[in-house]
Amino acid sequence: MLTISAGHYGKGTGASGYMNEGEETVLLVQELGKKLQQKGVKVNVIIDKQSKSQQQNLTYLVKQHNATQRELDVSIHFNSASSQQKEGIGTEVLYVNPSMSAFAQKMSTEIAKAGKFKNRGAKQRTNLAFLNGTTKKAILIEVCFVNSEKDVRLYRTNKDRIIEAIAGTLKSYFPNIKPPAPVPVPTPAQPVKPAPPAPSPDQQTITSKALQQKVEAIFNDKEAVREQLKQGVQIGAFQPLWLENFDLGKLTLYDYIALTTLQNKKNNSNM
Structure with a gap:
């Protein structure tokens, strides 16, 4: 030109x-x-x-x-x-x-x-x-x-x-010049969050059927469970990852039982 x-x-x-x-x-x-x-x-x-x-x-x-x-x-x-x-x-x-x-x-x-x-x-x-x-x-x-x-x-x-x-x-001076194509910027890879550990076999068994039904009823109250998990995160009983897993539908009944145990332990240690 x-x-x-x-x-x-x-x-x-x-x-x-x-x-x-x-x-x-x-x-x-x-x-x-x-x-x-x-x-x-x-x-x-x-x-x-x-x-x-x-x-x-x-x-x-x-x-x-x-x-x-x-x-x-x-x-x-x-x-x-x-x-x-x-x-x-x-x-x-x-x-x-x-x-x-x-x-x-x-x-x-x-x-x-x-x-x-x-x-x-x-x-x-x-x-x-x-x-x-x-x-x-x-x-x-x-x-x-x-x-x-x-x-x-x-x-x-x-x-x-x-x-x-x-x-x-x-x-x-050259009004018809097209601007150069922008150089694509690579999107940084998102870190992969580690999967929560799989529960061991003894955690997956409740010997009393009546007890299991009661626990399942508690677990099915999603709002109450979420609030409980939120409190557990706030006091440092476990990592926020578990609350994220719950929101994503990945939290199992047995995860919940284990997390409740950790939360109770944390509460008792703070007394």
Whole structure:
């Protein structure tokens, strides 16, 4: 969808002051490329690692841009004033094609807002090799001034926001981009609760049929049984798991007898 390049060819090239333009443009373009891909924007990233002069660099960048399939060309630069100063100077975005004026102004506004720079706005320039040589619509971003102490400080402080602002504004140039599909997040496995111990054979026998009928009658009063089990949990006679088993219909008559015994024992020990 777009091709973006660092406007110089490494450390020691371009303007310098409180920051080196050649070095920082390369770093910024690499991060912008990653951010654009995250936003679903198809992007070509161009870094010049072979030029030995400014003229070679300009020729290389224009040729590489024109060799790519894209709808928009973007060049990243940092500006320079005639001398170093403490005050902020700001950000601006350059264009040659009049149809890019509004977009250049939008880009300048968003960068200024993110970096807390002065907004110098969109400026038409007809004498720049990149803007004149690329065959698609293009903008040249001057992020801030390398010899403004305040600009560089603001850039360092707000770099992540500036990258987000540039990437987001570039994405807005392509209104039909579909957002990338979300990465599914695996659902953590739920811990398996241990099954209650099975009652032993001697717990499963009541020798008196009449006694068994009475116990079963008590056990069939579900509300009373639940309240009793709830009290047993509250006093610490047994674990809440047994109350959960009752609610799930898993508690047996013999479980209930055993739990009642534990509850009575707990009550007696508290007296």
